[in-house]
Amino acid sequence: MSIYIDYAHQLEIKTRQVRDVLKRIGKLNDVPMRPIIPSPLPYAYRNRVTVHAANGVIGYFQRESNRLIDVEHCSIAMEEVNRELADLRSHDVPDGHYTLRARSGPRV
Structure with a gap:
């Protein structure tokens, strides 16, 4: 999606x-x-995101809903954050929320 x-x-x-x-x-x-x-970087600018995991789905909650949308890649997250997301998705993680961070932010 x-x-x-x-x-x-x-x-x-x-x-x-x-x-x-x-x-x-x-x-x-x-x-x-x-x-x-x-911003000079309309995409790949977020150095931190919080995703949620429930029943094997990892992603973001749909706005004004409790429906969890499965997310494999986040267009506004830095590539390092997306690598963290891919790593998280490769494991069987317990339900909860996970904050993924890049080690350093972009220099603009």
Whole structure:
């Protein structure tokens, strides 16, 4: 299963989230905002992910659900994190959650 949101749309969502927080929590309306600065790495930028294991399935929970989606590769995770995921998947692991980390983050 592939879960994909266009990167430009992700930036629009982030802008709305910032405006919402400023309005809701900061009580600031119509604050001038600069555009969100896009990452030079729209993929393979996460140096840490938490996956869940249950009944032999390893992956992420579907949004607003308790359904666990099997994930073999995460497009937004660094390659080192995906190697950790592959290693985890190669073992019979107990149910639970597992945080996978790269040893060092990307230098941007």
